[in-house]
Amino acid sequence: MMIFDVAIIGAGPAGMQAACDLRRRDLSVVVLDEQPAPGGQIWRGVERNCQPGSHLAQGLGAEYRQGADVARSFRASGADYRPLSRVWQIEESSKEAMAQGWQVFVTRESQAEVIEARRILLANGAQERPVPFPGWTRPGVLTVGAAQILLKSGGLLPEGPVWICGAGPLPLLYAHQLRKLGGQIAGFLDTAPRDTLRRGLPHLNGALRDWKSLAKGLGWQAGMRLSGLRRETGVTQLRAEGGDRLERIRWQTPEGEKSATAGVLLIHEGLVPSVHPTLSLQCEHAWSDAQQSLRPVLDPWGETTRSGLFVAGDAAGIDGAKAALAKGALAAIGIARSLGVLSDARARHARVAGDRALSKARAARPLLDSLYPAPEGKIGDDTIVCRCEELTAGQIRAAARRGAADPDRVKAETRAGMGPCQGRQCGYTIARLIAEAHDMPRADVGFHNIRPPLKPVTLGELASLGKTKA
Amino acid sequence: MFRPLPDSPEGPTVTVFVEGQPVVARDGETAASVLLRHLGTARITPVSESPRAPFCMMGCCFDCLAEIDGKGSTQSCLVPVREGMTIARQMGARKVVA
Ligand SMILES: Cc1cc2nc3c(=O)[nH]c(=O)nc-3n(C[C@H](O)[C@@H](O)[C@H](O)COP(=O)(O)OP(=O)(O)OC[C@H]3O[C@@H](n4cnc5c(N)ncnc54)[C@H](O)[C@@H]3O)c2cc1C
Ligand code: FES
Numbered sequence: 001m002m003i004f005d006v007a008i009i010g011a012g013p014a015g016m017q018a019a020c021d022l023r024r025r026d027l028s029v030v031v032l033d034e035q036p037a038p039g040g041q042i043w044r045g046v047e048r049n050c051q052p053g054s055h056l057a058q059g060l061g062a063e064y065r066q067g068a069d070v071a072r073s074f075r076a077s078g079a080d081y082r083p084l085s086r087v088w089q090i091e092e093s094s095k096e097a098m099a100q101g102w103q104v105f106v107t108r109e110s111q112a113e114v115i116e117a118r119r120i121l122l123a124n125g126a127q128e129r130p131v132p133f134p135g136w137t138r139p140g141v142l143t144v145g146a147a148q149i150l151l152k153s154g155g156l157l158p159e160g161p162v163w164i165c166g167a168g169p170l171p172l173l174y175a176h177q178l179r180k181l182g183g184q185i186a187g188f189l190d191t192a193p194r195d196t197l198r199r200g201l202p203h204l205n206g207a208l209r210d211w212k213s214l215a216k217g218l219g220w221q222a223g224m225r226l227s228g229l230r231r232e233t234g235v236t237q238l239r240a241e242g243g244d245r246l247e248r249i250r251w252q253t254p255e256g257e258k259s260a261t262a263g264v265l266l267i268h269e270g271l272v273p274s275v276h277p278t279l280s281l282q283c284e285h286a287w288s289d290a291q292q293s294l295r296p297v298l299d300p301w302g303e304t305t306r307s308g309l310f311v312a313g314d315a316a317g318i319d320g321a322k323a324a325l326a327k328g329a330l331a332a333i334g335i336a337r338s339l340g341v342l343s344d345a346r347a348r349h350a351r352v353a354g355d356r357a358l359s360k361a362r363a364a365r366p367l368l369d370s371l372y373p374a375p376e377g378k379i380g381d382d383t384i385v386c387r388c389e390e391l392t393a394g395q396i397r398a399a400a401r402r403g404a405a406d407p408d409r410v411k412a413e414t415r416a417g418m419g420p421c422q423g424r425q426c427g428y429t430i431a432r433l434i435a436e437a438h439d440m441p442r443a444d445v446g447f448h449n450i451r452p453p454l455k456p457v458t459l460g461e462l463a464s465l466g467k468t469k470a
Numbered sequence: 471m472f473r474p475l476p477d478s479p480e481g482p483t484v485t486v487f488v489e490g491q492p493v494v495a496r497d498g499e500t501a502a503s504v505l506l507r508h509l510g511t512a513r514i515t516p517v518s519e520s521p522r523a524p525f526c527m528m529g530c531c532f533d534c535l536a537e538i539d540g541k542g543s544t545q546s547c548l549v550p551v552r553e554g555m556t557i558a559r560q561m562g563a564r565k566v567v568a
Pocket of ligand 2: 523525527528529531532533535546547548
């Protein structure tokens with residue numbers, strides 16, 4: 001069986017950049033991604049959408065269209081790219097320095113397969129931060145990212161009275177894209193606390209190094225104001241009401257309670273790195289207070305505390321697409337160094353430009369983190385927290401109070417986090433409720449253990465694995 | 471809930487069958503996207519039997535579990551449409567190992 005030098009999980013900006021750079025050093029590279037085409041989140045569907053004269057590509061903006069060039073270089077790089085391939089387990093097969101290796105378990109169209117590689121790069125990106133509120137499981141409520149995916153992959157616009165509620169760059173960008181494409185929005189409910197200036201000012205100077213991004217963000221906001229769109233600020237206590245479908249939303253501002261009819265409610269409260277793979281591999285993680293999330297601890301080369309396992313892009317901390325490209329380039333240097341094709345001295349020299357690009361791409365991040373903090377509002381007892389097992393905050397609070405501040409104990413007692421999403425939707429909320437019950441810092445609670453498989457596998461798929469192995 | 475862009479690129483389309491009904495879908499669209507715009511929901515939960523619809527569209531909420539080409543518990547947001555594909559909502563329990 002072929003043993004690749006490097007297996008990359010994720011064909012977004014970070015994975016594509018790393019693949020191109022590693023191929024340039026003549027290393028054999030396999031790239032696995034569950035999407036049907038390269039691009040990751042920011043550039044989803046970029047090859048198909050960027051046909052000449054495409055109205056959709058125009059509406060999605062210049063930064064989106066840039067992805068077409070990266071995808072083209074990636075296609076031409078000679079990396080063995082495998083779309084529609086979802087990675088559900090990663091194991092270290094040998095720890096010997098000379099023969100260090102990993103096994104990656106993948107399913108492609110119901111067929112499971114094991115892929116072997118000497119190094120692993122996780123470029124698996126981020127997900128939207130789940131923030132439960134009453135009614136968030138009701139059909140009609142989706143994340144802003146989901147609506148943007150529907151736009152990029154299906155060319156779909158939301159309709160009915162459409163409300164956007166949340167904070168961060170993505171809702172502003174999406175609202176801007178919708179406006180350009182002729183979509184209608186009933187209103188924008190901004191959940192960022194109102195004292196923007198006080199929170200943002202200390203970080204403004206640093207952020208000016210990336211003035212282009214700042215100008216773009218301000219442009220989106222100005223466009224929204226000019227369009228006369230209804231905008232509410234200081235929004236808290238959102239509720240999505242109705243029967244089997246969303247019918248009304250209700251929210252609170254410092255001026256009082258308000259409500260409106262709604263057909264679609266799009267929510268977004270920032271991003272968190274996708275850490276399930278590194279958690280399941282028991283890599284060390286650190287808590288980021290600024291981003292209220294975990295991230296794998298990495299050395300300057302992007303290597304985790306498990307040798308041979310690297311992470312790049314938003315999976316290593318939320319820094320955006322430009323930084324993901326830079327992190328992909330740096331990880332490629334680190335991997336080449338660790339495989340011995342690049343001496344330490346040459347690797348150090350090679351990374352100077354990458355470090356500079358990364359630091360510039362990150363310049364506005366402290367400002368963004370301070371403008372759009374994770375919401376801290378109390379979660380009502382009757383709000384569903386675990387979407388899979390349909391458990392409420394009240395049930396989890398009660399379990400949290402009954403014993404030690406241990407997410408695994410609460411998980412075992414309530415089943416919260418045991419469903420197929422493995423806590424991707426509820427993990428942070430459970431940790432937050434435990435911290436609250438025991439009056440301790442979030443950073444000290446941790447996250448429940450993630451056991452393989454990382455994503456559900458059917459018995460049929462497991463059986464197909466036996467066949468291909470034999 | 472969602473509608474195609476008015477002048478969406480003419481690109482290729484396929485016909486899929488949503489609970490028996492033929493629906494034209496844009497090539498590149500996912501089964502979840504078709505369920506969402508055609509029926510508005512994807513599954514009924516096993517515990518409280520409440521309807522759910524695709525929520526994240528990127529594989530991390532599992533509220534899009536549906537029956538695709540007869541195979542239950544499939545995350546429909548990760549499955550691009552194919553000519554003749556059959557798509558149905560999932561009612562109740564799921565059958566996955568994890
Ligand atoms: C829904 C969503 C929409 C976004 N839209 C924008 C946007 O429009 N503009 C913007 O500037 N930023 C956007 N972002 C932010 C995004 O994180 C970008 O900064 C950028 O895409 C990050 O690049 P990346 O290479 O780190 O990861 P990503 O681009 O997220 O790529 C990760 C890739 O890994 C794949 N993957 C993950 N796990 C597995 C697995 N187990 N098996 C196989 N494949 C796997 C995914 O399919 C994905 O293609 C968005 C984020 C999200 C979550
Ligand atoms: S919609 Fe969330 S997993 Fe498919």
